Amino acid sequence: MIEFKNVNKYYGDYHALKNINLSFKKGEVAVVIGPSGSGKSTMLRCINGLEDINDGTLMVNNIDLHANDTNLNSIRKNVGMVFQHFNLYPHMSVIENVTLAPIKVLKQDPEKARQTAEKLLKKVNMLDRKDHYPSQLSGGQQQRVAIARGLAMNPSVLLFDEPTSALDPETIDDVLDVMKKLAREGMTMIVVTHEMGFAREVGDRIIFMAEGQVIEDRDAVEFYENPHDPRAKQFLGKIIHHA
């Protein structure tokens, strides 16, 4: 459902993505890892058009993202995104954060949107905080609301951009538990993360990126036990050592 073919991206002279070829299937949980500056976040952001690509083709749900007549808004409806810093709307309550896009974009009836939102908040264990404001919540709680907000659009894929790296250690597990639950329910997920436990437990495959290239793209357990590339080995050694 998502396919990168010879995709290149530049920031001025800087070659951020080098000839990326990747494809993601429905129901798959892919974990993207790599050192900072390796292009993993950039790759993820291209999928919902937050970054434009310079050449190659990027198909999302059989729509060419780079074509001139593509309406990015209609693609984004189907591609949810969870950010490192949650980006909840601070001037809205939890429930309003979740229902805004369904009401404004999908034109859902507000009452129906609220019911859906409550169901999703229950799923992420945040229903009891539905009338709180983001500033009253911990990082982990905010991130779970952000996941519910993404799910409220009923997307065909959910992208996670380092969802736990801005969190206090004690709240990380709550967020990972929610993500694991989603993975088991068959949600298509592409997750940029350093959480190797998560990758091993629910990841179907691991994509290792370095210097703007895809270096390895293999089964999660296999990769974890026997990384081929020396950079992957080194990287893995580092993050496991730190864990």
Added chain:
Amino acid sequence: MRKGKRIHSFILYSILFALFMGLGLPTVVQASESNAKKGTAQNPYIITTDITYPPFEFQNDKKEYVGIDADIINAIAKDQGFEIEFRPLNFSAGLQALEANQVDGMISAMSINPEREESFDFSDPYYEAGTVMAISENNKEIQSYDDLNGKTVAVKVGTTGATFVEKLQEKYSIKVNQFEDSATMYQDVVSGHSDAVFDDYPVMAYAIQQGLKLQLPLEPEKGDVYGFAVNKGQNAELLDMFNTGLANIKEDGTYDNIIDQYLDSDEKGSQNGFFALIQKNWRELLNGLSKTLLLTVISFAIALLFGVVLGFFAASPYAILRGISRLYVTIMRGLPMLVLAFFIYFSIPELLNIKLTAFIAGVATLTLSSAAYISEQVRGGIEAVSGGQLEAARSLGMSYGKSMVRVVIPQAIKIMIPSLINQFVITLKDTSILSIIGIVELTQAGKIIIARTYSSGSMWIIIGLIYILIITFLTWLSTFIERKMINA
């Protein structure tokens, strides 16, 4: 990134709005200037006078324009059966307005001289007066022009007195302080900043009679003659009527009555105390204050709309819109407001051949200037909302416009409110600059009262206190509203 249709129409409306701002106002005004016959009640002759030049022109307690000039032109208008409307302006501003065809005629104790005759057509002389020197009541040092050597002299820009002092400067070393109106110029001598002042004899004599603490050590210079002026080659009919009317009122005694009323009165004016000043002039001060508030509110409201559009341009992802906004802000920020006011009031009518009322010119000046600062505050507010907010909204499929309206702007407004309140206060204070094009707002009301009472000392304290009180009150009010909004 690709743009949705909605954005295009948003931009289009914004540009249309900007065009309306630029072109709409003058067009509306032009349309209202009908071609009805000149000099009727619907289309009166616009006559400019210097408001602060007693006994020739000043506002009396009832806010009517009176004085030798005002009474003469009124008497002639009555005699000849035409209608006039006064447009009081500083003397030099009046000259510019006449040249720019902003007004039809000027009667402002103006001496007829060859330079002026190159630009204007003059009536028969209606008054003869010479320049005279005045010094402080207590000054015993200056008894002749020789004593002016090494001294400082106050003159009014563009007057015969100023020309006379220029001639004196060929002989003596004299430092000159230039002023725009008589009251301020006299005050400069009373308060000791200048040693002597040169002005027309009747004006000075009248002021001293009214209680001004000056004396006249010398006889007046040989007289200049005053004439009523129209722009060169314009309004010949008006000039003819003035000459005929003048002959008539001289013959029937009206003319002498007018002159006697202002110069032969033995009634000596008394200096006003602080509270007597407020008591006698509160109505004028209140009117000035309401004009100040009206100017502020209208200008700020339009500037807010215009500034928000420009601020959005500045924060938009489109380079051309950012460019438009940056160009506008650069121009407005680089332009002193006084220059902008003169440009709008004098240059635009001359270039486009239209007439603008001072009020509209004043509103345009404040609006154009404040809009630039407001747009910067709007841009700052939008940029202070983290980029992640826009990304989060957009990645849920919301359009740029919707994301801005629902997510970014509500947060930006809270950030902007304090600086917008500040801008409102600045706009209110900036209205005082518009006194220069003759709008009778609070500062100009003060100048007019001073012109009549020669009480700058107390009057500027009163005016200052009024500004402080009203601004403190408004700031308190807006902080109150702000707190309510943020808690809501």
